[in-house]
Amino acid sequence: MTSAYPQDWPVTVVEGRVPQALWAEIQALLEAAEESDGNPSLSEQTTVLMKSPDTRSEEIVTVAVHALDDTSGSSAPEDLAGLAAIAFGEDGAGVAELAVHPNYRNQGVGMRLVEAIKELRGATGLKGLKAWSHGNHEAAAELATHYGFVPERQLWKMVLVRHPHETAEPLPEGVHIRTFEPGRDEDAWLATNRAAFSHHPEQGSLRRSDLEARMAEDWFDPRGFFLAVDDDGGILGFHWTKVHPAHGEHRALGEVYVVGVVPEAQGRGLGRALTLHGIDYLHSLGLATIMLYTDADNLPAVAMYRRLGFTLWDRDVLYSLA
Numbered sequence: 001m002t003s004a005y006p007q008d009w010p011v012t013v014v015e016g017r018v019p020q021a022l023w024a025e026i027q028a029l030l031e032a033a034e035e036s037d038g039n040p041s042l043s044e045q046t047t048v049l050m051k052s053p054d055t056r057s058e059e060i061v062t063v064a065v066h067a068l069d070d071t072s073g074s075s076a077p078e079d080l081a082g083l084a085a086i087a088f089g090e091d092g093a094g095v096a097e098l099a100v101h102p103n104y105r106n107q108g109v110g111m112r113l114v115e116a117i118k119e120l121r122g123a124t125g126l127k128g129l130k131a132w133s134h135g136n137h138e139a140a141a142e143l144a145t146h147y148g149f150v151p152e153r154q155l156w157k158m159v160l161v162r163h164p165h166e167t168a169e170p171l172p173e174g175v176h177i178r179t180f181e182p183g184r185d186e187d188a189w190l191a192t193n194r195a196a197f198s199h200h201p202e203q204g205s206l207r208r209s210d211l212e213a214r215m216a217e218d219w220f221d222p223r224g225f226f227l228a229v230d231d232d233g234g235i236l237g238f239h240w241t242k243v244h245p246a247h248g249e250h251r252a253l254g255e256v257y258v259v260g261v262v263p264e265a266q267g268r269g270l271g272r273a274l275t276l277h278g279i280d281y282l283h284s285l286g287l288a289t290i291m292l293y294t295d296a297d298n299l300p301a302v303a304m305y306r307r308l309g310f311t312l313w314d315r316d317v318l319y320s321l322a
Contacts, residue, residue, distance in 0.1 A: 007108065009081065011116050012064040016057035018050050022064060025080040026050070029101050035248050039135045039157070039314060041099035045202060045210070046085050054209045061086045063116045065109055082109040084117055089201070093128035094121065095318075098140075110143045118147075129321040136317040149319035154296035158310040160279070161289055169273040171228070172265075175236060177277055180225035185235070186211055189227070192235040196260030203258060219243060224281055228261075228274055237261035237270050239278035243285065254282030256292035272304060279308075 018026065033041045049060040063084040081104035086094045096117050100109045121129050131149060133140040144150075171177065180189065190211060197204035214220060224241035242257040256278060261271045282290055291313065294301045 007112055009065050009068050009112065011112070012066070013116075013120070014062045014064070016060065017053060017055045018062050022062075022080075023051050026062075026064075026083060029080050029083065029099060032102055033099050036102040037135055037137065038250075041134055042085060042097045043132065043134070043202075044214075046087055046097055048210060048213045049087060050085060052209065052213050054213075059088060061088075061120060063113060063120070065112050065116075067104060079103070081107075082113050084113040086117060086120065088126075090205075091128075092126065093130065094124075094126045096129065096131040097134070098131070105139070110139070111146075114143065114147050131319045131321075132316055133319060134316045135314055141317070144319045148322050150322050151317050152320040153318040155316040155318070156294055156296045156302070156312055157291060157314040157316070158294065158302075158305050159289060159291045159313040160308065160310045162309065169269065169276045171273050172268040172270055174231050175228050175265075175270065177226050177228055177274070180222045180227055180238075180240075182215060182222055185227065188235050189238065192238065192262055193260055195262045196237070203260075219245075224278070226274060226277055226281070228265075228270055235262075236265040237274050239274040241278045241282055243282070243287065251289070252287060253289040253291055254279075254285070254287040256290060272308075275304070275308065 012022070014022065030041055030047075046060070049055045050062060063086070064080060065082045067078045067081045080101065082098065082100040084096055084098045086096045088094050098110060098113050100113075117129070117131075120126075130152065131144065133144060186208060190206065190208060193206055194204055219242055221243070224243070226239045226241075227235050228237040229235055237260055239259045240257045242255040244253050244255060246252040256275060259271055259275050259278070261274070279290055290310075292305065292310065293316075294305060296302070296315070
């Protein structure tokens with residue numbers, strides 16, 4: 001039995017990579033939260049930073065709240081009740097994400113985490129503080145409002161439950177598609193990604209270590225990583241797909257993980273052709289449902305995805321501390 005007063009529970013602050021034992025606890029909490037909520041509590045980039053050996057102490061801070069057993073008389077921590085991760089950008093601002101174990105919700109754990117984050121903000125001199133709410137569940141929205149956070153950005157999750165196109169989209173003249181080759185294409189792809197997403201705060205800042213961390217994940221499969229190249233071999237665009245295995249009551253689904261086209265190749269239908277090429281590949285694996293993320297204010301992308309048959313499924317909201 002645990003104390004009903006989370007404000008008395010110990011808070012652990014870890015800079016940089018989290019220790020292996022704590023990471024195992026975090027994984028268990030994240031799996032329980034996703035099973036309950038239907039979507040992940042943390043972004044992929046955050047989990048990469050938390051466990052990567054290349055992560056520097058100034059890149060991320062993890063705050064963990066452990067419950068205490070108040071019947072045993074022991075002060076030893078019990079379950080991991082909640083956690084917050086704060087990633088620091090080059091502009092000196094921090095972006096937080098929170099997760100609370102389903103067994104410890106509605107007990108003040110979220111408030112305990114936000115208070116700890118605000119304390120860190122004061123101690124580190126952060127120039128700004130933002131927080132993602134993945135799925136923007138009612139409790140998270142209320143917590144954000146209570147502490148003075150206001151919505152700033154929406155990331156839409158869209159889903160395609162059938163493929164309305166019978167044939168592949170033709171590629172622009174002089175362009176063909178091949179798959180990514182590990183050990184050969186990393187640097188060229190990173191340059192293409194930077195050019196395609198120069199306006200994007202997360203995707204455009206990926207480094208070699210970020211790419212290699214994703215390539216080390218169990219889900220990575222170069223057969224689903226497509227590059228559009230010109231006659232000279234230069235990469236003009238790409239479509240990186242991802243497969244989410246079935247778990248619990250959730251069936252397997254494919255993801256349009258990221259599609260990018262360099263500015264000089266845009267306006268020729270290449271993004272659409274790459275998107276359909278990846279969707280065809282995912283369907284060939286027997287995946288009937290395809291999902292993707294896109295910024296709600298990226299109206300051209302939203303319009304294209306709607307024309308392809310995607311509909312709004314869920315949304316993540318980025319809050320900023322007013």
